[in-house]
Amino acid sequence: MATAETLPQLLLENARRFPQKVALREKRFGIWQTITWSEVGRRVKDFSLGLAAMGLEKGQNIAIIGDNRPEWIIAELSAQVLGCASIGVYQDSVVEEVRYIVTNADVRYLVVEDQEQVDKVIELWDALRETVQSIIYYDPRGLRNYDLAELISFPAVETMGREFAEQNPTHFEESISAGRGEDIAIVSTTSGTTSRPKLACITHANLIAMAEGLTAVDAFQAHHEFVSFLPLSWIGEQMISVSCGLYVGFALNFPEEPETTAQDIREIGPHIMFAPPRIWENMVSNVQVKMEDSGWLKRRLFALALAWGTQIADAKFQGESLTLWQSMRERLAQVLVFSNLLDQLGLRRIRWAYTGGAALGPDVFRFFHALGINLKQGYGQTETTGICVIHRDGDIKFQTVGLPVPGAEVSIASDGEILAKGTMCFRQYYRDPVATRNTLLDEGWVKTGDAGYFDDDGHLIVIDRVSDVMQLHDGTTFSPQFIENKLKFSQYIREAVVFGGDFPFVTAMINIDFGNVGKWAENHHLSYTTYTDLAQKQEVYEIIRGAVEQTNDDLPPAARIRRFLLLHKELDADDAELTRTRKVRRGFIHDRYGELIDALYGNEDSIQILTDITYQDGSKAKLEIALRIEDLTPAEAELVPE
């Protein structure tokens, strides 16, 4: 199969190899609807020729905005058939973010899901009408009375494609065979934790090399199932569902709605799963909460099985072989407790589970291994097509991210920055030679921006962003992410932002976990209304103080948190405090909450602030609030002045 150079060529191959095998499955009105590989081939033919009939040419781009649906994949592949790149825009982006991507990436055609996305585009229409030729939508609900001439439905484009095929019967096959590996397949937005997202150009060769590398590590099979529920605009989802899906030929399943995802995953029982830490963390806290609510016998059994499982997982992490006694316990725990639990979570058939995109806490890692789930950490970024380092089966250490993927080389620069090189490394940033030069070094090394080192077994350990790693006043190396991750082990802490490097001591802004703290409050007869109300309660400050003290116990004295506050709202991507992949944008928070940071380093025990809130529809509101600041400075310790 190594002859295919581009994704559309892989598609044609799959349609020939197993025409009747399920390629995509979508749940509609509670029933799974299947699309076979030959049907995907036919629909891509219709839609791509429709785009050709409308005037899309090689070198132009299309953007896709919507939830994960078959149309998303069909539109992406159709653009690629014509030698064009597709750009995924996060479906929850606010209007300004859509404008930024669409205008900067020279998008000619927009493929959008529904009324919500169409409304965003219409709001921007004055800025876009010069360049964007058409808006193609695939969910017609509510759009009947829209009279914008450039609006056209997905099926109408497919019909145009069929007519076009009659005039040009060979255009589709010719376009596909003209495709080359070095053509740009997708333009992917970087996560943008430090600045606005950059647009990385990923070629077909990059995507296929990555799929080759990954399947060389873990042998995905065509009969495997995968549930695609994370945004397709995220490189991680592109890499597994689109690249590996086409490369191997396994089936992609799309949930009916975001809210039904958990149930839909259970129905499918996927063999492969890839998700950022947030999803795994949520699963753990769901299991914990449900277990607390279950009966006495179940609780005891679960606690026992988990204790055995953890012991066994630790033995495996150490590379020890299991004793007969341990193997028996492992089987028993599986049969009595875990098989049922995993079935509830939809993880019973999982062969490979991956986490990536950010660091996953050791406790969560250990939990899944105790359950018998083969959870592995991967490391990569948009610029390395999502992945360049991964754990191998049976060689998993939770403080590392594993070994380089075949085809990738990883080294450490003299200043500690991780560098990556290989066939999966991106070509360039879209029309941004300066940024490209800053990231892509000579001989093809990509600067990742992360600091790290290799351990004795050749595993890569990632510390933090290079720009965040600092020396404290007494010379201690300080990584805010390390402390933040420690704080987040507490089930009461959802997110934390730690400050320290430039300051005389370490402080933190903390987001409580509304669900878990709320439950705690209910159990303690503490009444509350909103998040803001709960976060400012004296009692809540006390339990968080406990969690902070616990974290401090494991830290060198200079890195201990002296003062913290609980934020009045959850950090939110609509307020640009998080990226669309829900990573903290430290620099932005630094600017936005300058007052709070000043107060953290001041002497007051509370601060009055006025902030802006941006709603999903772009409207804004003001919010005024007083926040309390908790001081943990030990009485005898003196604040060391700069």
Add this chain to the structure above:
Amino acid sequence: MNRRMLELNNVEVIYDDVILVLKGLSLQVEEGQIVALLGSNGAGKSTTLKAVSGLLVPEDGEVTDGSIEFLGQMIHNQEPSRIVRKGIFQVMEGRRIFEHLNVEENLRAGAYTTPHRQQISEKLALVYEYFPRLAERKQQVAGFLSGGEQQMLAIGRALMATPKLMLLDEPSLGLAPLLVQEIFQIIERINQEQGTSILLVEQNARVALRIAKHAYIMENGRIVMDGTPEELSDNADVREFYLGFTERGQRKSYRDVKHYKRRKRWLS
């Protein structure tokens, strides 16, 4: 004034031992206040009222956690008849009058806690003063009254018990806008003149916020927000989801209703 009359603290209600309807619900009504409880269908508003009045029990519901305090006494899970005597009267949703009795008989039924004839006739006069329409239809069979008159009768019947706290469940349900206005004016008068505290459950957020001193917004069995009507009317989420305004402050038209909803943030 401002003495605490009713206080619900972290109330949890379960129906049939399995169905969790309210969890961690807390709210307060101060003496002489009108407090509105807003929320969409199935949020648990009626259950909250029934938990207070004790009418949960016949529906196999139970307050399983938390406390309900009325004038300093715990009243949760008590018999509804004892709670009525303490001065709480619930006007149930859908009016629930005795259809085969006439208007006056209906009203007298409401006064069953009052033994003295003299007092009963004084109260009758008071009800007729508030609801002149009922006075005109004293002898009519209640089932033949219009919807609005039936609602007046239900409120009038509650007034007969001279409650300290009246629980009103959707008084605007199924009524023409003019009638809704009339009934709400009367509710406001009763509150001011009789000093009756009122806990009002409404889907019609606009009219409820007009007369309330304080309002709570309820979703999925818990309070997500509370404040004065002014504070709530200024909140972007309340405006969007309860008052039907767009962000520019215009009333929404059904022609412009979207097939998607903005994510709620509940920031106050």
